[in-house]
Structure formats: structure tokens, C-alpha cells
Amino acid sequence: MKSFIRAAAALALLVPVSAHAHKAWLLPSSTVLSGKDDLAVTIDAAASNDLFYFDHRPLPLDNLVVTAPDGSKITPENTSTGKYRSSFDVSLKTPGTYRVAMVSDNVFARYKENGEEKRWRGKPENIAKEIPASATDVVVTHAQRRLETFVTAGKPDETALKPVGSGLEMEPITHPNDLVEGDEAEFKLLLDGKPAAGVKVEIVRGGIRYRNKLEDTTVTSDDKGVFKFKWPEPGMYWMEAAVTDDKSAIKEAKERRASYAVTLEVLPQ
Incomplete structure (x- = not known):
């Protein structure tokens, strides 16, 4: 029973959340320096x-990836995890735009062995050795999550913004560190490197603890994966999108759940 609860809890961390559930996020002290x-x-x-x-x-920091303006990966500093938050520093040693991401790619399986129902969570490459050959009623779900924010030192550039081509991700058309109150920004959603059409994107401005309404907005990507949003006021914003399909590259998986969330700062006019 304990292993079942742990597996179910782990799956909950990767499944996209609704407006009233827990939201996972990164929050930078500044985005433009x-x-x-x-x-x-x-x-x-x-x-x-x-x-x-x-x-x-x-959030655990195991899957943290920081991309420098030249496309290289750099190591965050002063990492720590407390009761309610993890924290880390990123030194901006070269000018340009940095991409900070938490990326997870896991599988979750339920199956029966000798009539007993079991659960397993792990990396895709471990399915064959971790799930017994004698297992029956095997159901495998592939869960991909990307959680991001962007920081620019000096002049913005785009090298670190290049899509990785796996899972659900955002390709900025408007630079993510050039967002201003009253302006309309444009972004493109990609799924495995291709335009993700018809995907709903939830957008929420920070500070919901101090207002009576969530004030969330939902927009939908067009046939090219593009969506637009006009920023009503300055502040930190959180955007999330999710896709469920049967297009996993993992042959054992009957379902793939891919989610993407990003924190963006909108500056005043």
C-alpha cells in the first residue's frame, strides 16, 4: 500500500494542474539586468x-538545466531545499539571455503480478528490467514536464531559446524578456519540435493571494501553434499548457502526458 501511495503521489506531481490545484513554478528575483x-x-x-x-x-532540483547565452550548460550555485521551497543562484557571467528549466521525463506503470496490483515509477530505459516479464494488465503512461523561466543580462539574444524538440515547449516569437504592459506578445507551442495546434494555455498574473478572483485567462494556439496575449498590467505571470496523446516514443506507453509552464515578467510602460 505504501508503494502505491508513493507512486500515485509522484504521478500527481507531473500531471498538469487545474486553476484550483497546486501550481509548480520558478520565480526569479529579476529577469532583466x-x-x-x-x-x-x-x-x-x-x-x-x-x-x-x-x-x-x-521542487526537487535534480532535473535543473541552465542554458547560457552561447548554448552551453552551466551549474547553478548555492542550491538549497527547505520545507516550502528550493532556491539556487545563477551567475550571469556573459551578456545575453539565459534559459532556466526543470525537465522531467518519466514513466508510470501499473500492472498485476500473481493477482496483486502494483505500481512503478522510473526512467523509460528501465521499464524492461523493472517490470517482471510475468506481469499482466500492464498499463504504462509517459509523463514529460518542462518548467521554465528566462533571464537576460544586457542585450537580449536568442541562442538559448532554441527548441529542444522533445515534449511540449514554447518557442518565443516575442522575446520573453521584452514584455511590456499594454503590448501584445506572441508565442508558439511545439510538441516534439512541431507546431502544437488547438492547445489551451492558461495565463495567471501573480498576487492571487491578495485578490478575490483568480483572474485567469485561457487562450488557444492556432493551426501553426501560435497564441497571442495582451498584458493588462505589469507583474509576474505564469502560463501553463498540457497535451495528452498516444504519440510517445516509448513503445510500451499507451498514453503520453506532456506539460509546459513558464514564469514571465511584464514590465510597466
């Missing part, structure tokens, strides 16, 4: 009921 010396940002990682407020649990 100027100057030349000792530039850095601190980023918090958590899941919470109230967006950008620490009230539920920290």
Missing part, C-alpha cells in the same frame, strides 16, 4: 496553492 560586474539572480522553485507564495512544498 544591466551592468557588467557580479550579475546574478536567485531563483525559487516551489509548488503552491497561491501562485508565487510558499505554502505547499519545494
Whole structure:
């Protein structure tokens, strides 16, 4: 029973959440910096009921990937995990745009062995050796999640923004660190590197703890995967999209659940 509960809880962390459930997010101390010396940002990682407020649990930092402006991967500094949040620093040693992402790619399986129902969670490459050959009624779900934010030191560039071609991701048309109140921004959703059409994107402005309504907005990507949104006011915004299909590259998986979420800062006019 304990293993069943752990597996179910792990699956819940990767399944996209509704407007009233826990939201997973990254929150940078700043997204646009100027100057030349000792530039850095601190980023918090958590899941919470109230967006950008620490009230539920920290996110693990195992799958953290930071991409520098030249496309290389850099190591975050001063990582720590507390009761409600994880934190880390990113040193911005070269000018340009940095991509900060938490990327997970896991499978979840339920099956029966000798009449007993069991659960398993792990990496795709371990399915064959972890699930017994004698198992019956095997159902495998492939879960992909990408959680991101972007930070720019000096002049923005686009090298770190290039799509990776796996799972659900966002290809910015408007630069993610050039968002201004009252302007309309344009983005493209990709699924395995191809336009993701007809996908609903939930957009929520931070500060929901201090207002009576969530004030969330839902837009839908067009046939080219593009969606647009006009920022009503400055602040930190959270966007999430999710897709469920049967297009997993893992042959054992009958279902693939791919989700994407990003934190963006909108500046005043």
C-alpha cells in the first residue's frame, strides 16, 4: 500500500494542474539586468496553492538545466531545499539571455503480478528490467514536464531559446524578456519540435493571494501553434499548457502526458 501511495503521489506531481490545484513554478528575483560586474539572480522553485507564495512544498532540483547565452550548460550555485521551497543562484557571467528549466521525463506503470496490483515509477530505459516479464494488465503512461523561466543580462539574444524538440515547449516569437504592459506578445507551442495546434494555455498574473478572483485567462494556439496575449498590467505571470496523446516514443506507453509552464515578467510602460 505504501508503494502505491508513493507512486500515485509522484504521478500527481507531473500531471498538469487545474486553476484550483497546486501550481509548480520558478520565480526569479529579476529577469532583466544591466551592468557588467557580479550579475546574478536567485531563483525559487516551489509548488503552491497561491501562485508565487510558499505554502505547499519545494521542487526537487535534480532535473535543473541552465542554458547560457552561447548554448552551453552551466551549474547553478548555492542550491538549497527547505520545507516550502528550493532556491539556487545563477551567475550571469556573459551578456545575453539565459534559459532556466526543470525537465522531467518519466514513466508510470501499473500492472498485476500473481493477482496483486502494483505500481512503478522510473526512467523509460528501465521499464524492461523493472517490470517482471510475468506481469499482466500492464498499463504504462509517459509523463514529460518542462518548467521554465528566462533571464537576460544586457542585450537580449536568442541562442538559448532554441527548441529542444522533445515534449511540449514554447518557442518565443516575442522575446520573453521584452514584455511590456499594454503590448501584445506572441508565442508558439511545439510538441516534439512541431507546431502544437488547438492547445489551451492558461495565463495567471501573480498576487492571487491578495485578490478575490483568480483572474485567469485561457487562450488557444492556432493551426501553426501560435497564441497571442495582451498584458493588462505589469507583474509576474505564469502560463501553463498540457497535451495528452498516444504519440510517445516509448513503445510500451499507451498514453503520453506532456506539460509546459513558464514564469514571465511584464514590465510597466
